[in-house]
Amino acid sequence: MTPQPRLVEVRQNVLRQNDVRARELRQRFRAAGVFVVSLVSRPGSGKTAFLEKALTLLHARRRVAALVGDLATENDAARLARSGAPVRQITTGTVCHLDAAMVQNALVDWQIDQLDFLFIENVGNLVCPSSYDLGEDLRLVLLSVTEGEDKPLKYPTIFNTADLAVITKMDLAEAAEFDEAAAESNIQRVRPGIGVSKVSAKTALASRIGWRT
Amino acid sequence: MTPQPRLVEVRQNVLRQNDVRARELRQRFRAAGVFVVSLVSRPGSGKTAFLEKALTLLHARRRVAALVGDLATENDAARLARSGAPVRQITTGTVCHLDAAMVQNALVDWQIDQLDFLFIENVGNLVCPSSYDLGEDLRLVLLSVTEGEDKPLKYPTIFNTADLAVITKMDLAEAAEFDEAAAESNIQRVRPGIGVSKVSAKTALASRIGWRT
Numbered sequence: 001m002t003p004q005p006r007l008v009e010v011r012q013n014v015l016r017q018n019d020v021r022a023r024e025l026r027q028r029f030r031a032a033g034v035f036v037v038s039l040v041s042r043p044g045s046g047k048t049a050f051l052e053k054a055l056t057l058l059h060a061r062r063r064v065a066a067l068v069g070d071l072a073t074e075n076d077a078a079r080l081a082r083s084g085a086p087v088r089q090i091t092t093g094t095v096c097h098l099d100a101a102m103v104q105n106a107l108v109d110w111q112i113d114q115l116d117f118l119f120i121e122n123v124g125n126l127v128c129p130s131s132y133d134l135g136e137d138l139r140l141v142l143l144s145v146t147e148g149e150d151k152p153l154k155y156p157t158i159f160n161t162a163d164l165a166v167i168t169k170m171d172l173a174e175a176a177e178f179d180e181a182a183a184e185s186n187i188q189r190v191r192p193g194i195g196v197s198k199v200s201a202k203t204a205l206a207s208r209i210g211w212r213t
Numbered sequence: 214m215t216p217q218p219r220l221v222e223v224r225q226n227v228l229r230q231n232d233v234r235a236r237e238l239r240q241r242f243r244a245a246g247v248f249v250v251s252l253v254s255r256p257g258s259g260k261t262a263f264l265e266k267a268l269t270l271l272h273a274r275r276r277v278a279a280l281v282g283d284l285a286t287e288n289d290a291a292r293l294a295r296s297g298a299p300v301r302q303i304t305t306g307t308v309c310h311l312d313a314a315m316v317q318n319a320l321v322d323w324q325i326d327q328l329d330f331l332f333i334e335n336v337g338n339l340v341c342p343s344s345y346d347l348g349e350d351l352r353l354v355l356l357s358v359t360e361g362e363d364k365p366l367k368y369p370t371i372f373n374t375a376d377l378a379v380i381t382k383m384d385l386a387e388a389a390e391f392d393e394a395a396a397e398s399n400i401q402r403v404r405p406g407i408g409v410s411k412v413s414a415k416t417a418l419a420s421r422i423g424w425r426t
Contacts, residue, residue: 010223043255043339043368044360071340073366094370096309096340124367125340126256127284127309146359146385147257153286154337155256157307172359175388 018132021100025135032113036120038134040158041142042151043124046168048076049201050142051119055083058117066119067106069098076121086110097128100135126155144169145178149186156190163194170200231345234313238348245326249333251347253371254355255364256337259381261289262414263355264332268296271330279332280319282311289334299323310341313348339368357382358391362399369403376407383413 029036039047051066058064065086068076077089088110090102103120112118120136122129141162143151146169152159159165165187173180184196242249252260264279271277278299281289290302301323303315316333325331333349335342354375356364359382365372372378378400386393397409 042257042337043364044357070367072369073363075363075366094340094344096338123340124255125309125338127307127336127338127341131307144257144359146357146382146389150286150288151256153288154283156285169359172385172388175385176359 015131018100021104022133022135025100025103029112029118029135029137032115034112034115034118035138036118036134036136037138037140038120038122038136039140039142040122040126040129040162041124041144041168042126042147045124045142045144045147046201047121047124047142048079050166050168050199051121052080052083053201054119055080055085055087059083059085062116063114064117064119065110065115066121067098067103068121069102069123071095071123092123095128096123096125097132098122098134099132103134126151126158130157130161138163140164140166142166142168143183143187145173145183146176149179149182152183152186152190159187159191159194162191165191165194165196167196167198168200170198171202228344231313234317235346235348238313238316242325242331242348242350245328247325247328247331248351249331249347249349250351250353251333251335251349252353252355253335253339253342253375254337254357254381255339255360258337258355258357258360259414260334260337260355261292263379263381263412264334265293265296266414267332268293268298268300272296272298275329276327277330277332278323278328279334280311280316281334282315282336284308284336305336308341309336309338310345311335311347312345316347339364339371343370343374351376353377353379355379355381356396356400358386358396359389362392362395365396365399365403372400372404372407375404378404378407378409380409380411381413383411384415 041047055064055066066080067088067090068080069090069092070076071092074089077087080087088106090106120134139162141159187196254260268277279293280301280303281293282303282305283289284305287302290300293300301319303319333347352375354372400409
């Protein structure tokens with residue numbers, strides 16, 4: 001297969017370019033004094049519900065904003081805008097992840113030094129986003145109780161590149177026969193020592209995730 | 214950004230090569246008289262549970278086998294092997310989808326003319342698998358009741374390339390406050406006329422999906 005080595009080479013160039021841009025972004029975020037949190041998970045693990053709660057909670061006391069990535073639709077930006085925080089949708093077309101350039105472009109006319117927290121919700125995908133640094137300070141990986149306790153073993157890279165794991169939809173744990181111990185042990189096997197929080201958007205969020213507001 | 218056009222060009226070459234191999238596969242499947250069904254969905258929508266039921270049901274009366282794709286682990290092959298059918302795992306490393314070459318390699322020492330049905334479970338992903346023809350006769354896209362009714366609108370391509378949509382985990386529909394009408398209408402918006410089946414691996418499957426056994 002001739003194209004394979006060329007694809008690898010081009011991919012490395014793309015990732016190298018992304019790293020350069022991500023470093024620029026990280027410097028810009030530091031200089032502006034904004035703390036940047038990104039969220040990754042498969043589609044439908046509750047990233048938007050989580051973010052909607054977080055923005056609503058934080059908006060009263062902190063200056064918060066969000067970028068949200070999807071292949072198509074502006075549904076999530078519309079949902080998140082209900083929190084009152086500034087929100088911008090990034091539509092990626094057929095691209096299965098955000099990259100640093102998309103984040104740079106989305107921020108071009110935003111005064112980020114006016115923000116305390118910026119959230120970046122990635123495209124729902126457990127593979128592609130893992131290779132792309134977005135300049136964030138903290139990356140959360142979400143895992144819902146309905147998706148199977150072995151997902152960390154099957155998608156190790158995305159858990160490996162995350163700083164905190166959040167188990168969502170805990171209100172469905174019993175109905176889904178969720179094995180909490182197995183999920184936690186699988187997370188620790190691929191990312192030893194990572195913090196694990198458990199939440200439900202239908203119950204209290206702030207106390208369990210421990211936002212320092 | 215210099216690398217973008219090169220990436221597109223290489224991607225087109227890869228897809229073109231895949232189409233050639235998929236055509237070869239399809240001819241081989243036809244000649245062997247085996248009907249090939251592939252399954253796509255996000256991670257944890259129930260592809261393996263669905264397949265486990267289908268294999269167990271069909272195994273008594275038909276000659277069935279399965280290939281199952283994951284980035285890592287042989288968990289799914291082990292689960293599916295409990296049905297008694299021959300099963301082979303394809304581990305893709307960091308690749309977010311199966312391609313026709315992987316299927317060809319996995320089948321190299323199998324006598325597929327001894328089979329009536331071959332199932333191919335793709336890597337859990339709502340983006341990458343949509344561009345890769347695997348030579349299958351029928352592609353099922355699975356959507357579970359816990360993942361949000363708007364997913365077809367957000368991931369239109371994967372629904373567009375499928376022949377049948379299957380809504381899974383119907384036993385959780387009430388707990389997840391699943392809006393069946395909204396989900397069906399969103400599926401029809403991106404893929405007009407597609408058949409939609411509703412199943413639960415905890416209840417009867419065969420009568421609802423209507424396998425012609």
